Amino acid sequence: MNQESRIITPDQLNRRSFLRRTGGLLGGAAIATALDPSQFAHGAATSEELKIALIGCGGRGSGAANQALSTFGQGPVKLVAMADAFDDRLKGSLNNLKNQHKDRVDVKPENQFIGFDAYKKAIAAADVVILATPPGFRPMQFEEAIKQGKHVFMEKPVATDMPGVRTVLAAAAEAKKKGLKVGVGLQRHHQKGYIETMKRLQDGAIGDITSMRAYWNGATPWLKKRADLEKAAGRKLTEMEYQMRNWYYFTWICGDHICEQHIHNLDVINWLKKGAPVKANGMGGCEVRKGQDYGEIFDHHAVEFEYEDGSRCFSQCRHIVGCWNSVSEHAVGTKGKSDISRHTINPFGDGEGWRHKNEGDKDPYQQEHDDLFDAIRNNKDYNEAEYGAMSSATAILGRMATYSGREVEMAKALKEAPSIFPPTLAWDADMPVKPGADGMYPRAIPGTWKPY
Numbered sequence: 001m002n003q004e005s006r007i008i009t010p011d012q013l014n015r016r017s018f019l020r021r022t023g024g025l026l027g028g029a030a031i032a033t034a035l036d037p038s039q040f041a042h043g044a045a046t047s048e049e050l051k052i053a054l055i056g057c058g059g060r061g062s063g064a065a066n067q068a069l070s071t072f073g074q075g076p077v078k079l080v081a082m083a084d085a086f087d088d089r090l091k092g093s094l095n096n097l098k099n100q101h102k103d104r105v106d107v108k109p110e111n112q113f114i115g116f117d118a119y120k121k122a123i124a125a126a127d128v129v130i131l132a133t134p135p136g137f138r139p140m141q142f143e144e145a146i147k148q149g150k151h152v153f154m155e156k157p158v159a160t161d162m163p164g165v166r167t168v169l170a171a172a173a174e175a176k177k178k179g180l181k182v183g184v185g186l187q188r189h190h191q192k193g194y195i196e197t198m199k200r201l202q203d204g205a206i207g208d209i210t211s212m213r214a215y216w217n218g219a220t221p222w223l224k225k226r227a228d229l230e231k232a233a234g235r236k237l238t239e240m241e242y243q244m245r246n247w248y249y250f251t252w253i254c255g256d257h258i259c260e261q262h263i264h265n266l267d268v269i270n271w272l273k274k275g276a277p278v279k280a281n282g283m284g285g286c287e288v289r290k291g292q293d294y295g296e297i298f299d300h301h302a303v304e305f306e307y308e309d310g311s312r313c314f315s316q317c318r319h320i321v322g323c324w325n326s327v328s329e330h331a332v333g334t335k336g337k338s339d340i341s342r343h344t345i346n347p348f349g350d351g352e353g354w355r356h357k358n359e360g361d362k363d364p365y366q367q368e369h370d371d372l373f374d375a376i377r378n379n380k381d382y383n384e385a386e387y388g389a390m391s392s393a394t395a396i397l398g399r400m401a402t403y404s405g406r407e408v409e410m411a412k413a414l415k416e417a418p419s420i421f422p423p424t425l426a427w428d429a430d431m432p433v434k435p436g437a438d439g440m441y442p443r444a445i446p447g448t449w450k451p452y
């Protein structure tokens with residue numbers, strides 16, 4: 001059968017053909033332009049197998065694949081392809097997933113892809129794609145998945161710079177046109193306590209919201225030291241290889257911790273405000289976490305975000321051991337206050353407070369996959385990419401404020417802030433960020449660093 005003879009008229013499109021066609025046999029982009037989007041108004045019947053590809057086989061990717069495979073109660077699912085920059089990461093993840101889901105993991109050697117272009121080949125093999133590499137790669141991989149007509153679950157943040165956000169927003173619009181479903185790993189949106197609290201706050205439980213606070217003050221994350229990596233490899237690493245292994249500490253690939261972690265809290269505030277802030281100013285630096293392997297990111301950021309209605313969110317994130325820790329979101333209104341993260345609402349005065357009671361609420365990491373697969377199988381509208389992109393943009397804006405020390409505007413930043421992604425993806429690429437003669441990476445200096 002040649003390719004043309006596989007093109008079916010819209011009314012011949014059955015559920016399986018929807019999946020196959022958006023699954024890459026013909027290439028999703030070609031089909032989307034050839035057919036009206038409403039023709040995709042079919043889900044996958046419960047009996048139909050959804051093929052899954054995992055791109056980025058680390059801790060979270062393996063977790064997300066486990067959760068996607070755990071939706072088998074809704075209908076058959078199979079992991080059929082995996083892609084990673086590094087062979088050892090892929091193999092480790094594959095072994096774990098086989099232990100967890102024996103019959104639902106069938107990743108043949110020819111469907112195990114390694115390297116910078118691996119994602120394209122893995123995407124082509126699947127109906128649903130999980131994107132869980134470090135976030136710098138997300139925009140190009142999401143764009144490719146949508147181009148190939150695949151449903152997507154992608155981890156947060158969805159970009160580390162504003163050009164990346166623009167790419168994701170454009171691909172999100174394309175996904176909507178093609179009827180593709182997109183989940184983003186901002187799992188608080190699938191956590192019952194948050195959903196119930198947010199409903200009440202948006203219904204006016206504390207009146208007009210006048211101020212918000214968001215924190216991710218906590219411990220310092222993992223570190224992969226160059227010396228240890230080189231010892232294990234038995235050779236010197238190229239700069240690209242080192243930065244990709246120790247990715248947390250490089251802004252182009254991680255976004256800094258304001259983007260990589262604190263996005264969760266900023267996203268909750270955006271959810272409450274039904275939009276992203278218009279401006280930010282802040283301060284930050286690297287006070288304690290010093291040393292060559294700590295790369296170029298800061299260890300603390302404090303940002304004041306301003307929303308369109310003039311209300312403000314005061315945000316802090318810190319990676320310094322021995323300090324006050326809190327991972328939480330709060331709102332104060334004209335009639336009361338809420339600890340959103342603890343799911344409590346307390347009116348000012350004598351009124352009775354409210355607290356969400358957790359009565360066996362489902363794990364939000366599982367719930368977000370249950371919801372995505374339900375949307376795919378039952379053709380429900382489902383596209384979290386837009387708010388995922390704007391919450392990523394919020395975190396990036398905050399970083400631009402702390403790096404520059406200036407007031408930065410969302411509209412201008414979205415339009416004018418430059419790309420920080422390496423121009424060439426190759427193991428021996430000349431990296432834009434390099435260590436100086438002392439082995440230390442230069443950090444942004446507020447007052448000097450230019451946001452746009």
Ligand SMILES: NC(=O)c1ccc[n+]([C@@H]2O[C@H](COP(=O)([O-])OP(=O)(O)OC[C@H]3O[C@@H](n4cnc5c(N)ncnc54)[C@H](O)[C@@H]3O)[C@@H](O)[C@H]2O)c1
Pocket residue numbers: 055056057058059060061083084085086089090115116118119132133134135137155156157185186187244260
């Ligand atoms: N939603 C959450 O609560 C949550 C929790 C943890 C992590 N995350 C997010 O998940 C993502 C991954 O984090 P992690 O902790 O799993 O990191 P990780 O380092 O364990 O995994 C990342 C994997 O991606 C691979 N990789 C790197 N570049 C690649 C490329 N170009 N193509 C293919 N593979 C590539 C790495 O080799 C590694 O195996 C991050 O964006 C992180 O913010 C989200």
